[in-house]
Amino acid sequence: QVQLIESGGGLVQAGEALKLSCAASGRTFSSYAMGWFRQAPGKEREFVAAISRSLGLTNYADSVKGRFTISRDNTKNTVYLLMNSLKPEDTAVYYCVLRGGVPATNPLAYDYWGQGTQVTVSS
Secondary structure (H helix, E strand, C coil): CEEEEEECCEEEECCCCEEEEEEEEECCCCCEEEEEEEECCCCCCEEEEEEECCCCCEEECCCCCCCEEEEEECCCCEEEEEECCCCHHHCEEEEEEEEECCCCCCHHHCCEECCCEEEEEEC
């Protein structure tokens, strides 16, 4: 099994920045992708960003392009999400995800999910 432990959520004002971290432990994959989804109250879970292990290829949702940056430290099995210029509509529970293989935008493609961390952006 794989465990994903997220940290870094909190309450910020619009325009400020926040950095999320997610550390993976347990079973390891020779090649795996990690990423982030989010879910706001009353809305479906949506893809935010993902990154491959080997080449560090990234993929972003249009709504966060240019504001969010995903990165990873393979020596620590950790993925980060730097969120700049936060907006009230970014308010959601953010989930860290992992799958064996290439990054994907469909939540059904991910086998492992973290417990979620709350990000709240006030206007």
